[in-house]
């Protein structure tokens with residue numbers, strides 16, 4: 529059975545939502561983030577980076593990196609229509625936006641919230657955090673532009689990119705302000721949460737849009 533290593537409110541929200549939406553048989557092992565269980569020797573054997581999420585496949589192989597987990601799970605559950613077939617334009621767009629969000633928005637957010645992971649100079653933390661916030665704003669602007677006239681990042685139906693974006697958006701410290709500057713993001717994320725299974729997972733994680 530698939531096993532998702534998760535922590536409430538973290539990067540496991542999107543894979544958890546995907547599993548729920550697809551109706552996939554799975555188990556969740558909750559890692560206590562506040563107690564730093566992700567830094568334990570036991571968890572480092574699962575993900576040497578000590579990061580959530582991680583997914584154990586049926587054959588016990590571990591997959592880490594949230595975007596990779598999403599792409600793989602979408603392929604495993606084709607009936608849920610969360611990804612287009614390989615070698616199509618829409619598939620290419622899915623790769624584009626998943627990579628864009630994982631390497632820009634997610635990282636921008638981490639830089640903003642955890643600057644101490646990005647500098648060993650305590651005096652530089654505030655500026656690392658501020659540059660994370662600036663970079664994140666720019667990334668949201670690019671996503672906002674690509675959503676113009678559509679509530680989906682890829683094509684005209686729900687995809688893993690929409691679920692992933694809703695998770696990242698739910699972490700934003702000032703959604704009202706963001707919505708004033710970039711008005712396509714929030715409606716798209718709200719549309720993603722009209723899927724009851726996804727909304728339920730967001731509620732369980734205590735994140736709201």
Ligand SMILES: N[C@@H](CCC(=O)N[C@@H](CS)C(=O)NCC(=O)O)C(=O)O
Nearest residue numbers: 538539578579580581593594595630
């Ligand atoms: N690139 C990784 C980032 C994952 C990540 O940073 N997860 C956070 C929780 S949202 C974490 O576990 N941080 C703990 C740490 O880096 O020590 C991914 O996309 O899976």
